[in-house]
Amino acid sequence: GAVVSQHPSRVICKSGTSVKIECRSLDFxxxxxxxxxxxxxxxLMLMATSNEGSKATYEQGVxxxxxLINHASLTLSTLxxxxxxxxxxxxxxxxxxxxxxxxxxxxxxxxxxxx
Amino acid sequence: DQxxxxxxxxxxxxxxxxxxxxxxxxxxxxxxxxxxxxxPAEGPTFLISISSIKDKNxxxxxxxxxNKSAKHLSLHIVPSQPGDSAVYFCAASMSGTASxxxxxxxxxxxxxx
Numbered sequence: 001g002a003v004v005s006q007h008p009s010r011v012i013c014k015s016g017t018s019v020k021i022e023c024r025s026l027d028f029x030x031x032x033x034x035x036x037x038x039x040x041x042x043x044l045m046l047m048a049t050s051n052e053g054s055k056a057t058y059e060q061g062v063x064x065x066x067x068l069i070n071h072a073s074l075t076l077s078t079l080x081x082x083x084x085x086x087x088x089x090x091x092x093x094x095x096x097x098x099x100x101x102x103x104x105x106x107x108x109x110x111x112x113x114x115x
Numbered sequence: 116d117q118x119x120x121x122x123x124x125x126x127x128x129x130x131x132x133x134x135x136x137x138x139x140x141x142x143x144x145x146x147x148x149x150x151x152x153x154x155p156a157e158g159p160t161f162l163i164s165i166s167s168i169k170d171k172n173x174x175x176x177x178x179x180x181x182n183k184s185a186k187h188l189s190l191h192i193v194p195s196q197p198g199d200s201a202v203y204f205c206a207a208s209m210s211g212t213a214s215x216x217x218x219x220x221x222x223x224x225x226x227x228x
Contacts (some may be wrong), residue, residue, distance in 0.1 A: 043219060095158075
């Protein structure tokens with residue numbers, strides 16, 4: 001089945017620093033990838049849609065200057081949390097979809113802790 | 116505004132019995148529905164999906180039922196196994212949105228021996 005790889009799985013950083021999270025589709029090309037965020041005991045909330053070769057589309061309430069998304073190739077999207085604050089601590093998950101079937105496949109997520 | 120709702124935060128079922136997880140949605144534009152299983156600190160794993168042109172889809176022990184008039188779908192797992200213990204999310208999407216998913220709040224299923 002389709003595999004989506006996300007790295008790192010866990011990262012701890014100091015407040016004010018930036019953190020980059022990578023999402024790769026290993027066995028298919030993805031023109032579109034999605035970044036989700038999950039707070040404890042809550043649902044997955046879509047942050048942005050990453051489009052290969054063009055700007056990302058952000059959901060309402062998500063700061064595009066804080067969460068930088070770069071979809072450099074058909075198999076790689078990156079999310080950079082800039083000037084991280086403790087409230088950015090969360091579980092970030094990327095996803096991508098092969099052409100068929102119409103189902104997203106998710107990476108294993110990144111647990112970000114900002115101290 | 117929670118467009119996809121899972122009103123039961125948790126469910127406990129005995130091994131071998133049927134597990135029924137429910138999901139309701141409010142947006143009539145949704146035309147594709149999915150169920151995902153999630154373990155702690157991992158990404159969701161796709162289980163089964165259903166298009167709005169169908170009312171049932173079956174894959175092994177998993178069956179999803181869709182009632183469009185009631186805007187309700189359910190996931191049946193039979194027989195339930197201890198390894199099925201996880202959080203289950205239903206999700207919905209609409210055509211033309213490149214698979215942008217709206218997730219429910221999840222139901223924690225525990226299958227007991």
